[in-house]
Amino acid sequence: MNEELPAPIPWLGNAGKVAPLDRVEAAAATPQLIQIRKAAKSAPAPALYAATSASATMTNSGGPSAPTKPKPVAKKRPGSGIPARKVIRILVWVRRAAQVGFLGLFLYFLASTAFRGTFAATAGEPVRLPLPVEGFLLADPFVGAMTLLSTHTIYRGLAWSLVVLALTLVFGRVFCGWICPFGTLHHFFSWIFPSRYLRGNKRVETNRTHWWQAGKYYIMWGFIGAAVVGSSIGGLLDPICVAVRTIGLGVIPALQYFGVRSAAVVASSNVRTLQNATDTAQDFLARTVWTANQGYFHQTWLIVFFLVGVLFMNRFIPRFWCRALCPLGAFLGVFSRFSLFGMEKDHAKCTDCNLCLVNCQGADNPQGGVKHRQDECHMCLNCENACPEDVIKFRFLPKRTSTISKPDLQRRTLVAATAAGAVCIPGLRIANWPDKAYSEKVIRPPGAVEERAFLERCIRCAECMKVCPNNALHPAFFEAGIEGLWTPILIPRIGYCEFSCVLCGQVCPTGAIQKITEKQKMGIGQKPISVGTAMYDQGRCLPWAMATPCIVCEEFCPTSPKAIWPEAVEVPKRDSKYQKEGEQAAMLTVKVQRPHVDPGLCVGCGACEKVCPIVDKPAVYVTNAGETRSKTNVILLENTAYGQS
Amino acid sequence: MSDSSRREALKRIGLAGAALGGAVVTAKLAYDPGGFGLAEAAGKREVRDFRIHAPGSAADPVFAIAKSTTDPAELVRRAVAALGGMKRFVSRGDVVAVKPNIGWDRMPVHAANTNPLVVAEVVKLAFDAGAKEVIVTDASCNEANRCFQRSGIWRATYAVGANVILPSAHRFRDMRMKGEVLDQWPVYLPLVNADKVINVPIAKHHNLSKFTCGMKNWYGILGGRRNRLHQNIDVSIADLATFMRPTLTIVDATRVLLRNGPQGGNIDDAKDMHQVIAGLDQVAVDAYSCTLIGESPANVRYLKLGHERGIGNMFWQQVPHVEV
Numbered sequence: 001m002n003e004e005l006p007a008p009i010p011w012l013g014n015a016g017k018v019a020p021l022d023r024v025e026a027a028a029a030t031p032q033l034i035q036i037r038k039a040a041k042s043a044p045a046p047a048l049y050a051a052t053s054a055s056a057t058m059t060n061s062g063g064p065s066a067p068t069k070p071k072p073v074a075k076k077r078p079g080s081g082i083p084a085r086k087v088i089r090i091l092v093w094v095r096r097a098a099q100v101g102f103l104g105l106f107l108y109f110l111a112s113t114a115f116r117g118t119f120a121a122t123a124g125e126p127v128r129l130p131l132p133v134e135g136f137l138l139a140d141p142f143v144g145a146m147t148l149l150s151t152h153t154i155y156r157g158l159a160w161s162l163v164v165l166a167l168t169l170v171f172g173r174v175f176c177g178w179i180c181p182f183g184t185l186h187h188f189f190s191w192i193f194p195s196r197y198l199r200g201n202k203r204v205e206t207n208r209t210h211w212w213q214a215g216k217y218y219i220m221w222g223f224i225g226a227a228v229v230g231s232s233i234g235g236l237l238d239p240i241c242v243a244v245r246t247i248g249l250g251v252i253p254a255l256q257y258f259g260v261r262s263a264a265v266v267a268s269s270n271v272r273t274l275q276n277a278t279d280t281a282q283d284f285l286a287r288t289v290w291t292a293n294q295g296y297f298h299q300t301w302l303i304v305f306f307l308v309g310v311l312f313m314n315r316f317i318p319r320f321w322c323r324a325l326c327p328l329g330a331f332l333g334v335f336s337r338f339s340l341f342g343m344e345k346d347h348a349k350c351t352d353c354n355l356c357l358v359n360c361q362g363a364d365n366p367q368g369g370v371k372h373r374q375d376e377c378h379m380c381l382n383c384e385n386a387c388p389e390d391v392i393k394f395r396f397l398p399k400r401t402s403t404i405s406k407p408d409l410q411r412r413t414l415v416a417a418t419a420a421g422a423v424c425i426p427g428l429r430i431a432n433w434p435d436k437a438y439s440e441k442v443i444r445p446p447g448a449v450e451e452r453a454f455l456e457r458c459i460r461c462a463e464c465m466k467v468c469p470n471n472a473l474h475p476a477f478f479e480a481g482i483e484g485l486w487t488p489i490l491i492p493r494i495g496y497c498e499f500s501c502v503l504c505g506q507v508c509p510t511g512a513i514q515k516i517t518e519k520q521k522m523g524i525g526q527k528p529i530s531v532g533t534a535m536y537d538q539g540r541c542l543p544w545a546m547a548t549p550c551i552v553c554e555e556f557c558p559t560s561p562k563a564i565w566p567e568a569v570e571v572p573k574r575d576s577k578y579q580k581e582g583e584q585a586a587m588l589t590v591k592v593q594r595p596h597v598d599p600g601l602c603v604g605c606g607a608c609e610k611v612c613p614i615v616d617k618p619a620v621y622v623t624n625a626g627e628t629r630s631k632t633n634v635i636l637l638e639n640t641a642y643g644q645s
Numbered sequence: 646m647s648d649s650s651r652r653e654a655l656k657r658i659g660l661a662g663a664a665l666g667g668a669v670v671t672a673k674l675a676y677d678p679g680g681f682g683l684a685e686a687a688g689k690r691e692v693r694d695f696r697i698h699a700p701g702s703a704a705d706p707v708f709a710i711a712k713s714t715t716d717p718a719e720l721v722r723r724a725v726a727a728l729g730g731m732k733r734f735v736s737r738g739d740v741v742a743v744k745p746n747i748g749w750d751r752m753p754v755h756a757a758n759t760n761p762l763v764v765a766e767v768v769k770l771a772f773d774a775g776a777k778e779v780i781v782t783d784a785s786c787n788e789a790n791r792c793f794q795r796s797g798i799w800r801a802t803y804a805v806g807a808n809v810i811l812p813s814a815h816r817f818r819d820m821r822m823k824g825e826v827l828d829q830w831p832v833y834l835p836l837v838n839a840d841k842v843i844n845v846p847i848a849k850h851h852n853l854s855k856f857t858c859g860m861k862n863w864y865g866i867l868g869g870r871r872n873r874l875h876q877n878i879d880v881s882i883a884d885l886a887t888f889m890r891p892t893l894t895i896v897d898a899t900r901v902l903l904r905n906g907p908q909g910g911n912i913d914d915a916k917d918m919h920q921v922i923a924g925l926d927q928v929a930v931d932a933y934s935c936t937l938i939g940e941s942p943a944n945v946r947y948l949k950l951g952h953e954r955g956i957g958n959m960f961w962q963q964v965p966h967v968e969v
Contacts, residue, residue: 116790117791118794118799122797123752123761123794123796123797125794127794267815279815279816282815286813292790292811292812292814469791498788500795501788551853552872555852555875555907555908560905560910561911611872613870613872613873613876615870
């Protein structure tokens with residue numbers, strides 16, 4: 001009888017007697033696993049298989065049909081179960097630690113991009129940030145290359161970008177997989193955002209190399225083209241710039257808003273202990289994460305939308321930003337072809353289990369049967385760590401037989417993208433010619449170079465806006481032309497330029513704002529640096545138009561002698577008390593001081609505009625007229641300096 | 646087809662009733678009768694009185710002028726000693742708020758902020774008299790971190806153990822002072838919540854009010870847009886001095902800004918005078934200090950207003966005082 005029964009087919013349950021339902025389900029739930037196992041020839045019998053055969057044997061010998069549960073065994077590698085090399089297993093954890101560490105360092109630098117005084121400093125000590133908070137930007141080779149092409153120089157600290165370039169030449173795009181803080185954010189969100197949506201086969205499919213991954217190269221070449229004709233507009237999409245701009249101008253102020261409002265709600269309970277606790281917490285946060293005053297940034301909504309958008313794309317395509325858009329990744333991808341370290345594959349051993357693809361960050365074809373795309377690889381080492389068949393090996397000077405090192409690009413599209421970038425800049429400039437037609441609102445930070453040179457250098461990284469202690473610098477929308485999107489402008493109504501402060505120049509990584517000293521800025525023994533000139537709207541000014549004493553502007557004017565000087569006059573004023581019907585209003589004489597601007601002394605700091613009590617539209621306002629960086633935007637003959645430099 | 650059970654019917658009716666009842670209660674509690682909700686607070690003006698009420702004889706000096714040395718700390722010690730010593734003003738376990746002028750991003754040499762040596766000595770004296778905590782703070786005009794650091798006050802007072810608090814938004818709360826022009830205004834809490842308050846202003850020129858010292862120094866307890874106050878600066882100063890009655894006023898006149906006040910910026914505008922004035926009467930102290938910049942107290946309107954309101958005596962010559 002027993003001999004006539006067919007041999008048990010483990011993945012279909014037991015033949016003959018009806019197996020309990022759960023047994024069938026358990027077997028049906030693992031068809032993929034079983035396929036893999038079928039392919040594994042020299043594999044030792046997997047646990048589940050063994051258990052099923054055991055139960056089959058029991059059934060055949062006429063025993064009870066109750067299935068025996070497989071013994072809980074230690075988590076086992078699938079397939080042949082060949083463990084990854086120890087060095088790789090360690091390196092994957094080193095990579096994770098590096099990612100967390102560099103992201104932490106980046107956020108620490110970003111939170112420290114603010115002047116917080118110290119009790120330790122003497123009165124005469126120049127005010128500077130103690131940390132190289134712009135370090136990540138200095139190490140950014142795409143920024144270095146753009147500004148090299150546009151200015152033909154490497155500005156100071158940007159020489160550090162050679163370190164990242166050298167790393168790439170040895171190890172490939174390790175920057176993307178190990179260091180880049182923005183990449184780490186995407187790594188993290190591509191892990192938690194997909195939820196149940198992007199698992200198994202679906203994840204395998206999205207992690208295959210796609211044609212649109214070439215997009216970042218065309219974007220990068222377009223920006224390179226723009227840099228050649230003199231614009232560092234590529235900073236709009238440089239990942240470090242994006243990270244500083246979005247987190248510094250969006251996320252941190254938003255956190256502060258929520259934190260401060262929640263604390264206010266708690267404090268309104270009028271319980272002393274709670275109030276003291278929130279005060280202490282807020283003092284601590286103001287000295288570490290944010291600043292004492294709420295930061296506001298002009299039109300920062302668009303910047304934050306952008307961040308939310310690219311982060312949310314991780315739900316559908318893991319690390320979409322890194323694969324499709326990032327120009328720095330593309331730039332490093334171009335250089336990674338020379339890298340000495342790389343991947344070698346033994347296609348014969350591959351069982352197409354696709355575990356490498358499930359874990360792949362760069363979508364760079366780690367699986368067998370196709371060539372590895374070295375330019376796309378983030379060097380995260382996940383594939384070798386996951387491979388149970390000993391197919392993938394990372395090593396120095398690997399054989400190149402199964403590797404494509406160069407980006408897969410159409411030469412014509414590449415040339416067209418570069419040309420488009422190069423043509424774009426003059427195209428944008430004839431719409432907003434920087435010499436003539438830009439808005440009077442474009443007040444550049446003190447120490448900024450002349451507008452054309454400024455656009456050659458400014459990468460829109462927002463370091464200057466983040467560091468400004470008075471919240472005076474803001475990302476421009478279209479005030480400075482389309483090309484000038486997110487370049488810094490001074491909005492005195494929100495915050496004025498602190499007279500003795502030179503921090504924006506200190507943190508500027510590209511020299512768009514030069515590293516000036518207090519003496520240069522305040523004009524001690526030389527001409528001061530002026531960013532514009534204050535003008536009075538005499539129809540709105542209290543002493544001028546309404547016979548009311550004021551001159552707060554004069555009080556706040558920081559220059560010495562003051563650029564605002566008051567003229568004492570006696571003026572008639574109507575008594576505004578209610579009159580009886582038919583009676584004339586009484587006339588009074590009041591003494592007021594009418595303010596005037598001395599354009600030879602005004603530095604355009606905007607303190608007057610900031611403190612003007614006419615809240616909605618100030619009676620004194622600053623425009624960029626007379627800024628010292630320009631040779632044409634001059635109002636006084638004495639400051640005209642053609643032929644000098 | 647059967648009707649719902651009684652239990653089911655009662656349950657549903659009960660739930661509907663509870664929802665309706667909840668809505669009614671919410672409406673009742675959150676009912677807004679409309680109109681402007683600012684309830685007019687009745688009663689007299691608010692005063693924060695930190696003065697000591699120890700009986701003394703009429704002949705006791707009300708203020709003391711120290712000018713017998715060039716050491717600022719020694720000047721402070723002598724002036725306070727002449728009034729009976731800090732122990733008279735600060736009791737054991739007190740939280741003392743010291744309010745220097747830290748308004749501007751200027752260095753000590755510009756004489757726009759109180760001399761850090763003077764402030765540090767006041768802190769030290771308060772601790773010596775048994776204070777539990779000494780708070781040093783001010784709501785600056787320029788960016789606060791810069792003002793606190795570059796005035797030298799942060800370093801000097803931290804060194805002697807003071808709790809230096811930098812102003813930030815959460816430390817202000819709206820308060821009704823019910824003054825003539827100053828009604829509801831955000832007030833800087835660390836300065837009004839202490840047990841004792843010592844005002845440590847610097848005497849200097851002010852372009853609008855002509856002279857600024859102790860009474861004007863109370864601008865530093867206000868937040869909000871205080872630039873509007875300049876339209877009626879004298880009355881607002883008098884209002885503030887009515888609201889704030891300090892334990893002690895110690896004027897730093899070691900170096901005095903004679904022109905381009907209150908911010909200065911030019912070293913030549915300031916002159917060394919080597920004086921410290923300590924006093925119980927903020928009007929008299931201001932009136933005396935006023936003469937240092939060559940201004941007559943009669944020309945400074947807020948002194949007159951303070952005198953009329955009975956805050957103090959602007960005729961400082963009539964007030965008992967000593968020179969040490």
